[in-house]
Amino acid sequence: MADVIEGAAAPDFELAGADGPLRLADFKGKPVVLYFYPKDDTTGCTREAQDFTAAQVDFAKAGVSVVGVSKDTVASHAKFAKKYDLSVQLASDPEGEVIDRYGSWVEKNMYGRKYMGIERSTFLIDGAGRIARVWRKVKVAGHAQDVLTAARALP
Template sequence: MADVGDKAPDFNMATDGGGTVSLAGLKGKKVVLYFYPKDDTPGCTKEACAFRDAMPDFSGIDAEIIGVSKDPAAKHDKFKAKYDLPFTLASDEDSDVCERYGVWVEKNMYGKKYMGIERATFLIDGDGKIRNVWRKVKVPGHADEVLAAAREI
C-alpha cells in the first residue's frame, strides 16, 4: 500500500481523448492522483466538479490533476464532456494501479460485500515521492484541502 514518504508507484494508463498518462511523463510536476468509484454518480460528480472549479489554482502552482476509476476511457470522454472537466481522467480497468496504491478494497453496502475503489487522493511531488495521502475521502472541502497541501510543496 502506497503511503506518505514512499516513491509513488509508476503507472501508464489509457485516458480520455484516446491518450495515455504515466507518472514518469509528469516528472518535475506536482501530481494530484485521485481515485474515485464511478463516473457520473453523485459523489464522484461533486468531487470532479470541485477539482474542476479549483483547476485555475492548481494550474497556478504547476500541479496536474488526474482522476482514476475503472471506467473505460470512452465513458470518461462522456463524463468529461458533460461536466466540462479540464483535467485528465485515466482508466484502470484491470485495477492494477488501484491495487498498487492500496485503494482496491472490500466494501460493504447494505450487508453485501464487494470489491471497489476507496475514494482516495495522493499528492505526489516533482520527484515522484508521495507527500500526502487522503483515504476514505469526504467530498465537501476536499479539493481545497488538497490545494492547500500542494501549495506547501
Template sequence: MAELGVGAHAPDFDLPRDGGGRVSLSQFEGKAVVLFFYPKDDTTGCTAESIAFTQLEQEFAAADTVVIGMSPDSVKSHDKFVRKHNLSVLLVSDEEKTTLEAYGVWKEKSMYGRTYMGVERTTFLLDKEGRIEKIWPKVKVAGHAEDVLNAVRAL
C-alpha cells in the same frame, strides 16, 4: 500488498485517458501531481469531486501541479462524463485495476450487508520527485479539493 505510505515513491503507470492518448506518471516529472481515485463516473460524489477539482484546476496549474482522476471506468465512460459535466482534469481509465491495486485503493467494501470490491475514494499528493507527500483516505468530498490545493501550496 503493503500499503503505500508518505515518503514512498509513487508507482508509475501508463494508462489510457479521456479524449484518447495515454498518461504515465513519469511524463510529469518535475511537477507535483494530485492523483484522486474515485469509484464511478457520473455518480453524485464522484461528479461533485471531479467538478471541484476542475473548478480549481487553474490554481493547481499556477502551483505547477497536475490533477489526475482515476477509476476503473472505460475511456468511453470517461469521455461521456467529461462532456456531460464540462470537466477539464485528466481522467485515466484502469479497467484492469492494476494501478488501483498498486496504490491500495481497490478494496473490499460493503453496502446493505453485501460485500463487493470497489475503489475507496482516496487522494495522493506527489511531490516533484514522485514521492508521496500526503494521502487522504476515505475522502469526504465537501471541501476536499480546497484542502488538497492548500496542501499543494504548502509544498
C-alpha cells in the same frame, strides 16, 4: 498491493487517457494529484470532479496536474467530462492494476453486503515522484480545497 505511505516512492503507473497514455514519468519534476473514484456520472464522483475542475486554475498556478482515475473506459470518461464540462484529466484503469497498486481496491460493505470496490482516495505526488500526502476514505465536501492547500505547501 504496495504500502503507499507519505515519503515513499509513488508506485509507477501507465493509464489510458483521452489524449493517449498517462505515465508517472510524464510528470517528472512536477507535482501531480492522483485521485481514485468509484464511477463516472454518480453523485459523489461528479461532485468531486466538479470541485477539482473548479480549482483547476489554482492547481495550474501552483504547477500541479490533477488526474482522476476509475475503472471506467476512456469513452465513458469523455462522455462524463463533456456532460459536466470537466477540465481535469481522467484516466482509465479497466483492470484495476494501478488502483490496486495504490491500495485503493478494498473490501466495502453496503447494507451488510460485502464486495470489492474503489475506495475514494487521493495521492499528492511531489516533483521527485514521492508521496507527499495521502487521503483515504475521502469525504467529497471541501476535499479539493484541502488537496490544493497541501499542493501549495510543497517545496
